[in-house]
Amino acid sequence: GESVGLHLPTLSVQEGDNSIINCAYSNSASDYFIWYKQESGKGPQFIIDIRSNMDKRQGQRVTVLLNKTVKHLSLQIAATQPGDSAVYFCAENTLNAGNMLTFGGGTRLMVKP
Amino acid sequence: KAGVTQTPRYLIKTRGQQVTLSCSPISGHRSVSWYQQTPGQGLQFLFEYFSETQRNKGNFPGRFSGRQFSNSRSEMNVSTLELGDSALYLCASRPGGGSSYEQYFGPGTRLTVT
Numbered sequence: 001g002e003s004v005g006l007h008l009p010t011l012s013v014q015e016g017d018n019s020i021i022n023c024a025y026s027n028s029a030s031d032y033f034i035w036y037k038q039e040s041g042k043g044p045q046f047i048i049d050i051r052s053n054m055d056k057r058q059g060q061r062v063t064v065l066l067n068k069t070v071k072h073l074s075l076q077i078a079a080t081q082p083g084d085s086a087v088y089f090c091a092e093n094t095l096n097a098g099n100m101l102t103f104g105g106g107t108r109l110m111v112k113p
Numbered sequence: 114k115a116g117v118t119q120t121p122r123y124l125i126k127t128r129g130q131q132v133t134l135s136c137s138p139i140s141g142h143r144s145v146s147w148y149q150q151t152p153g154q155g156l157q158f159l160f161e162y163f164s165e166t167q168r169n170k171g172n173f174p175g176r177f178s179g180r181q182f183s184n185s186r187s188e189m190n191v192s193t194l195e196l197g198d199s200a201l202y203l204c205a206s207r208p209g210g211g212s213s214y215e216q217y218f219g220p221g222t223r224l225t226v227t
Contacts, residue, residue, distance in 0.1 A: 032214055043117070043203050043218035044156075089156065095214065098169035099144055099207070103156035 008087060010108045019077040019111075023090035023104045028071060030092035034101070035064060035075045039086045047075070047088075077109075085111045115140065117206050117219035125225045131192040134222045138185050138206030144168075145187040146216065147179060150201040159202075162187050163209050191224075199226045 013019045025033065031052035036044035048059045050066050050073075057064050063076040073090050087108050091101040118137045126132050138145050147159040158171040162181035179189040185206075191198055201223050205216040 034215070036218075041220070043205075043220045046215055046217060049215060091156075093214070099146055099161045099163075099209075099214075099216070100158045100169045100171065101146075101148075101156075101205075101216065102158070103148075105155050 008106050008108045010110060012110045012112060013080050015080060015082060015111050015113050017080055019075075019080045019084070019109060021075045021077075021088050021107045021109065023073040023075075023107075025071050025073055025090065025092045025102075025104070027092060027094065027102065028068075029094050030102075032093040032095050033064070033066060033073050034091045034093075035062075035073075036089045036091060036103075037084075037086045038089065038106075044089060080109075080111050082111045082113055085109055117204055117217055119202075119204050119219040119222050121222060122220065123223045123225075125227060126194050127227055128194055128196060130194050131190060132194060132224060133188055133190045134202055134204075134224070136187045136189075136204030136206075136219060138187070138204075139217055142206035142208050142217075143185050144207045144209035145181055145185065146205045146207075147187070147189050148203045148205065149173075150203055150221070151199075156203070159189065194226045196226050198224065200224060 034049040035047040038044045050057045050064045061078045065074045087106045089106045090104045144163045146161040161169045165181045181187045201221040203221045205218045207216045
């Protein structure tokens with residue numbers, strides 16, 4: 001499959017453990033944030049999003065936390081499974097400035113069985 | 114509902130040639146955005162089209178252009194290809210009009226310039 005990054009930071013976790021992937025964003029005016037998952041040979045897949053008027057949002061097995069004070073975003077995956085192995089990207093957007101997502105560099109998650 | 118489709122999936126071109134890539138958004142989606150993904154630069158925004166109009170443009174040279182048709186399908190064109198244009202080109206669609214901000218990506222077109 002395609003290489004999405006030659007020197008990505010890697011997080012290695014044991015199957016069943018919880019995973020936390022972190023992201024620092026750059027624009028204090030950003031008001032919309034998204035996490036994407038990209039598997040080899042595929043396009044990014046939407047996981048969860050959060051608006052800047054929220055600190056936390058939960059989905060199925062995933063939670064996104066937003067700390068606007070330090071411009072930090074995290075993705076928590078509960079009970080990590082082998083199928084969660086992929087590269088994870090955070091993206092930010094300023095909604096009234098158009099639909100241009102600015103992506104972080106990505107983190108490779110490896111789940112050990 | 115079918116997802117975003119992109120054609121072709123793989124393409125090999127020679128320096129100096131031009132290339133056209135195609136994207137069909139999810140049915141009912143009116144906004145189409147294009148991104149370039151490379152190992153060195155990551156994912157970078159190229160441009161966005163909504164109702165046949167370019168709404169935003171990223172920091173890419175004029176060799177990169179695009180258009181959108183009345184059925185929301187979009188094409189992007191790269192002229193005078195350079196080796197550095199080798200990348201995965203991704204298309205994303207969303208409903209547009211402020212109703213939803215989720216963008217859905219296609220599988221991409223892998224362009225190799227030799």
